[in-house]
Amino acid sequence: MSGIRIESDNQEIEQIFTWAKRTAAVSLIADGESGPLDVSEANPGPFRHAPYRASYRAGYAHRSGYYLRDFAHQAVGAQLLGWQRHNAAMLSALLATATPEHGGWPVWALNFDGETPLAIDYRGPHEFVRELPAIFELVELVHTLYRWTGDAELLGHRAFWRNTLGAFVEAHDTHRPNGVAEGSGLGIFDGAASYNEHPTARFREAGDAFGAQYAATLHAAALERAGGATEEAERYERTARGLAAYFLHTWSRGEAGAIVNGWTVDGDPVTTWGRETTWFMPLKGLFADDQRAEALLREIDHLCADPVGAPAIIEALTYVPDLYLRHGDADTAWRWMRHIYAIRDDAHEVPQQGLNGSYPEVPFTLVAQIIGLLGLQPNAAGHTVTTRVALPTGMSRLAAFDVPFGDGTIDVGTIDTGTTTGGLWLRNGTSEPIRWQLAAAEPGFQDPHLDRATAPAASVTVAPGERMTLPAG
Template identity: 60%
Template sequence: MTGLRIATDDASLAEMFDWAVRSATRFVVSDGSHGPLDVSEADAGPHRTADYRASYHAGYRFRSGYYLRDFAHQAVGAQLLGLTRHNAAMLESFVRTATPEHGGWPVWALNFDRITPLAIDYRGPDRFVRELPAVFELVELVHVLYRWTGDRSLLEHQGFWRRTMTDFVAAHDRSFPNGVAEADGPGIFDGAASYNERPAGPLLEAGDAFAAQYAANRHAASLESAIGEHEAAERFAAVAEQLAAVFAREWGAQDRSVGELVSARDAEGGPVREWLKEANWFPPLKGLVDSDHPNRAAVLEHLDRACRDEATAPRNVEALSYVPEVFLRHGRPDTALEWMRTVYDARDAPHEVAAQGRNGDYPEVSFTLVAQIVAGFLGLEPDAAASAVTTRHALPRGVGRLAADHIPFGDGRIGVGVRLDDEVWLENLTSRELAWTPVLARDDGFHDPHLGGRRTADAVRVRPGERRTIPL
């Protein structure tokens, strides 16, 4: 674990961060420990045992493994906490399972030995839990981790992302051919279209898988550029544009003042406008609803209202942990902090799954709060391979100062801080000179922090061991 720490003039934010770091630390699994496999509420034992390998809890803590969906969402927080090696190994463990035997799907959960599929979710190579958004989030995560670490070994997963974005998509775009991957359905063991496991009926396409596929194409394009495969990069970028056009044409709101997008397609291909949680907030999270979207404000306001309404709000705290990120990516830190406090304030309440214990014992809560406070409010856009970093700070009302030290970046660490109406700074504790682009003006547009451009022409050069300060 790193020595990540923050300094701020907001005591409640400091308290939230300290709790999140302490909690996340409890969920780390180290090399060399020994423990049972396939522990779950469905198996009272006795259990086989194995040596555990570097990883961390991602999913229900009372099970003996980690989950693909949770891992994808926790990985940035884990990177900030110094779990770079754990992230790379867990990523590889899932990529390795996306085989022809599994139809190109990665398995849903692995035991802490990083090899054995978790039995409660895996009954055989043609019968295991599959949720479509996770396949594309795993592609995106290859690029996200590359942006933080610059580790070129991550680019060796090229075969995985190419097969996924071409062959896998083609194999799942048959009933309603439009370039959007479909689910086999109807249940999670058949392949589900959405992370939302409680829809009103079987879905062919869902907004969260659609948005994740769109983002994965954009991230795959960047990965190809990193390898120097510029024609492949252009092809993936073109597919992303085609998907965006389909979304704009077929999934838009009937009434732009309301912000109710199409959330899915039913088994017959008809549009579904029902509120489906993840299927509704992934399009703005992943950029299908971006700064140029004609009713972006209404979509965000609808999301905010629906998550506050008792009738439509998610019942599980881990679902709510995505909501702050939507608003952070759209330049609304005040709303983001409100949702972070909602998640944090519920930490001692019982989780909806009784065996899980308290909400705060669900690992996603602590890992995502770390990422939202540090990477979110400081607006970190890393590009370690290019020795470049952009900061696009967006502090919520009431926070006048925020700084973070010992942030793992590339082959070392950086420190970043902002004092409103005064200055911003970056400290370089890596072995290479960094090109730092501080964005000083408030920007409420959409930004994917791992797809930011390399604005090196007007960048500030920060030598190893140097701290540079820019007045506001």
């Protein structure tokens, strides 16, 4: 576990970070530790035991495995906590299940042995839980981890992302041939189109899957460039531009200006609030440079706070701070972080889970989101760090120490002038010089793991062991 820590002029954020780091550590699974398999509320035992592999809980704490969706969302927090080896093992284990026998789908959950599908979600090679956004988030995650670690072995997963964005999409684009992957319109054991497991419609195409596919295509392009495959990168970039244009002009356009977040098996548009089907579209960048984005972000904030519209499970809410961080709205992101922390001792919707705060996604994502306020955009392979700081109102000092990056760590923080942020500093704790770029905290969408087209406001080289300061703005 890394020694990552923060300092701030805001005691509440320090308290939340300390709690999240300590609570996340409870989820760690040691390599070689023997434990039971297929533990769940559906299996009273007796249980077969096997050696566990290095991993961590990602999903219900009363089950003996980790889940694809949760893992994809927790992995940045795990990287920051120093669990690079665990991330690599879990990623490889899940990708290994995306076989022809499984139709290219990775299994939904693995036991902590890293080999056996968790029985409650797996009935056989043709009947297991499948939710379409997850396979695309796994493509994105390969690149996200590469940006933090610079680990060239991650580029060895090329066959997975090429198959997913090639043959897999083609095989799931038959009812509405438009380049957008489709779900069955049935339940989760039949390949659901959405993460929303209680949808108001039978989705053939859903906004969260479209958003995840679009983001995966951009991240695959970046992976191809990192591997020297320029033509493949350009092909993915063209595909992504085509998806974005189709979404903007056709797919998302409903009557009377309504925003479409899905299409049913009967070919009808869905414009009602869909939680994940709605917020994943701007979360993944589909509303970048779209005039409708500002109103949609306000509506999402309102509906997530409305008792009728709010998600029933806290793990769904953990995406909301990410959404606003990616749109440079630190105040709204921080408000949602505080809310999630405030209800940590409330009972979880699933009784066996216990309290909200014991759901692993909560502490892992809070760790990542708090560091996210510093606007870190890592590129370990390129020995580059870009910062796009946007602190909440009333917070002028935030610093993070021993942040795992590449083959070492970095420290980064703001300089407190009393009422405003007067500058930024960065210390290089890696073995190579780091190019540190300062990006303006301008409005609009920014994926922290993709390069921005605009030039940085300032750029300096920080030698190993050196600390440098740049003025804000």
